[in-house]
Amino acid sequence: MLANKGGKQPIPIVVFPGGKDRKPTALATLRRHLEKLDENSRLYVRGHGNATKQTVGGIGWQEWADTLVSCGLKKVGLISICACRAGQDASVADSTEQLTADDDFRTMGPNGLMFEHTADSFASKFHRRLGEQGVRTVVYARVFRVIVKQKAGAGFVAGAKTTGANKEGIAHMHHRPRSKLAYDWKGPLQVRRWVLYGEDAVLAAVADLLA
Secondary structure, three states: EEEEEOOOOOOOEEEOOOOHHHHHHHHHHHHHOOOOOOOOEEEEEEEEEEEEOOEEEEEEEEHHHHHHHHOOOOOEEEEEEOHHHOOOOOOOHHHHHHHHHHHHHHHHHHOEEEEOOOOOOHHHHHHHHHHHOOOOOOOEOOOOEEEEOOOOOOOOOOEEEEEEEOOOOOOOOOOOOOEEEEHHHHHHHHEEEEEOHHHHHHHHHHOOOOO
16 A cells, blocks of 8 residues: 655555456556656555565565656655564564664764665665666655554554564553654665664764764
8 A cells, every 4th residue: 555645735545456356457547647756755555564574564675666766756755664574584483583783874984874685675776676667766664564644643643654673562662762764765775774763862972974
């Protein structure tokens, strides 16, 4: 499922025409919406994520990327993948291990970026595939399980994303530290970094000022 968020425009929700839903009418509907996007638009990809099979909504990263491009996606400011563990590398069995092994990406490269050579998550491959076809944008993906709040309540606004660790008994929370990765481009190279919140964001801003 796709949703576009751009300024004050309404957010249409479109069923992705993949797998059994790949029908001419569905492709035409998707094309009609994608042609309206520009660098100020935000596109949400929603579906059940499977980090082992590297699918979202039962569809692989290549079909997602190729269908978006073939249906007219040329520019978009940001694509946010709201699916469980879409940012978790397939080579890592547990996302908590991935966070420990990769440590803090801000310390691992210039401008807080980590150059990607071996990243093999759904998101990294999806992002790379789009770039190879001329759609160079930023992609957000979570390394934990994610829930999108359908209604406002309990301190959350409708549409808020919460993430929970993979171990039982750890509650979901909004803006969990080190839960969301941003995939971007630095020249011809794919890079990734943590999306920082709260104290981490403040510390990063201070470090940038002192650099």
